Amino acid sequence: MTDVLVIGAGMAGSTAARELAKAGLSVEIVEARDRLGGRTFSVRGFCDHPVEGGAEFIHGEEADHWDFARSAGTTTRAIPQMKDMQFNIGYGTKSLPATLMHPGIWASFKILSVIKRHKGADLSAREFIEKHGFKGRARIMAELTLLSHLPGGIDEVGIAGLLEDNVLKLETGTNYRVNEGYDTVTKHIGEGLDTRFGFVIQQIRYSDDGVSVTAESGETIEGRAAISTLPLGVLQSGDIEFVPGLPPSKLEAFKQIKMGPVVKILLKFREPFWNPKVSTLVSSEGPVTLYWNVFYGMTGERPSVLTAYTTGPRAAAISAMSEEEGVAACLADLKNLYPKSDPASLFLESQKIDWPQDRFARGGYTFILPGGTGARAKLAAADTGALFWAGSATATTTIAASVQGAHVSGVHAARQAVEWLQKRG
Ligand SMILES: Cc1cc2nc3c(=O)[nH]c(=O)nc-3n(C[C@H](O)[C@H](O)[C@H](O)COP(=O)(O)OP(=O)(O)OC[C@H]3O[C@@H](n4cnc5c(N)ncnc54)[C@H](O)[C@@H]3O)c2cc1C
Known part of the structure; x- marks a missing residue:
């Protein structure tokens, strides 16, 4: 035995x-x-380079499995947090400094320290936002801070749990992509x-x-x-x-x-219509939580691939769609996010990775x-x-x-x- x-x-x-x-x-x-x-599931064959269908990043330099990443002979590239990012919080797509310059957002800057100081009875993300009076653009940014990493809705995510899970560590530091596939x-x-x-x-x-x-x-x-x-x-x-x-x-x-829904749609285009210097576009509106510029940080000519990453209720909605419908939703969303471009005319192919429908996962994380x-x-x-x-x-x-x-x-x-x-x- x-x-x-x-x-x-x-x-x-x-x-x-x-x-x-x-x-x-x-x-x-x-x-x-x-x-x-x-x-950890790297899609090979979608383009001439692995694209992540599951976990995307090693989070930070202190992650416990770095020794194995090195002994596997892999190379990594850094994707800094809060740098080279764009945001759309309903007022057009803007680079990060431009987003933050609006006075309506300033009240949200204190959110990380307010969360860290949280004591007493647990609150849902909604109760927390209401208790601390985040309004307008500050409320949107507060919601993104609380929810964009987690596959749950505003009434599902608990503040004490988020602290216990060390989720705030995802807001700072550097993420790393494994070039050979995670x-x-x-x-x-x-x-x-x-x-x-x-x-x-x-x-x-x-x-x-x-x-x-x-x-x-x-x-x-x-x-x-x-x-x-x-x-x-x-x-x-x-x-x-x-x-x-x-x-x-x-x-x-x-x-x-809760095992929350997470869905990815890999989108290949003839050429990029996005700024190649941008790593991530975070969107508070539309069907997709964020888009990754997959080959950000790589030199030389690279495939034009975006990953549409959806979590929580938005992922549940995309999961319920056929791949074709999901792609149509992404292309319409991208047109909305980049109004001067024509994503649909540049679109080549897609691959949907639907973790909630996967009977050996039944969700993302x-x-x-x-x-x-x-x-x-x-x-x-x-x-x-x-x-x-x-x-x-x-x-x-x-x-x-x-x-x-x-x-x-x-x-x-x-x-x-x-x-x-x-x-x-
Ligand atoms: C889209 C997505 C993005 C993510 N992004 C990140 C990220 O950037 N960074 C990060 O650190 N984490 C990320 N995660 C989370 C991370 O991928 C997981 O937490 C981690 O890989 C889980 O590892 P595990 O070994 O616990 O579970 P799993 O990797 O799920 O392993 C469990 C195994 O059990 C097997 N199994 C299931 N049912 C049965 C059965 N009935 N009989 C036999 N075997 C069975 C499964 O097939 C599977 O191989 C992401 C996850 C997803 C889905």
Whole structure:
């Protein structure tokens, strides 16, 4: 029997399995898809360079998986925050300094410090904005600050959860794109480990004596212990039966954290109609949260590709559309954002990556609902015998719901499993 079964071959699972193998244990990864990487998923073949369909950035220089990014032989390019950006908050598309020069916005400048000082009862983003009296353009900027990183609506995102999840760290510092594709890093970590692809788990039995997982095909594999890295959306969906049922604290956590919708549409054009010196266009209006100029920061001639990135209610709406309808919505939106250009006449092709429709993700990533602080610790708790828990939704010590969160959670759960097996002899 394998010492540890690792469920899922995304960043959390690959990391956990690598750590367990390093500790001298036998490990088998079971994965529903036919590839490593999970929600790190680099699209190759859309143009002559990888474009991210899942996670886009390594956030900051302190991210815990940098060593692996380097040992994978990847190169990265910096995408500074709050530089080379454009905003459209309903008054035309403007570069960042021009957006900020309007006096109507100035009241929003204090928002980060106001959030950091937040104490007392938790508030939704809407309640917080109303309590602090952000109005007009300042309100729009405040909403963007609170919501643009998270896949939730204004009544869903909780301020205390946003603080607990270290989301404000995303507002500063530098992001990095992996030139060879982000999934190169995950694949490097998971490379060479014993992995069963196409193993779609439908039942997990656990006790102190071990864990067995049964696939849709009826096949069962057993381990002396196991680590689940199943995405929260999959756990919440009820697709997987747990025997015995999960403890009440985990079921409670399922209600306090939401797996929010995130959809990307990759858009290829004959030539750019945007300013190549701009990295990102953030929009408070229209169907798309932001557009990335994908090859920003690269020298030489590059494909003209934008990623339309939508989160929360806007992503839910795009997810409900066909790809054709979604593209039409993006092209109309881009025409609105750049009225002097003609995006439709330059458009070549698209690819929609619809994470809410993906049955092995059931959403993009997670955030904490109002009143839900502490829920990630409940998800991560080692309270199910020989079955341990990892995955980005369980991360509490770094930016939660991120690739680095997944990585850290994998290291943590691997340690728990090693200790457990040592104690049991
Ligand atoms: C569009 C998008 C953009 C993002 N941008 C960023 C970003 O810029 N930076 C950042 O840090 N993070 C970002 N994230 C979040 C980040 O990608 C995830 O938090 C992280 O990759 C999750 O890793 P994980 O290992 O926890 O889960 P996953 O990568 O989802 O791995 C879980 C694995 O479990 C498998 N699985 C599911 N169901 C079953 C089953 N029934 N049986 C067997 N296996 C199963 C899945 O196939 C998957 O491989 C983004 C996510 C999305 C979707």
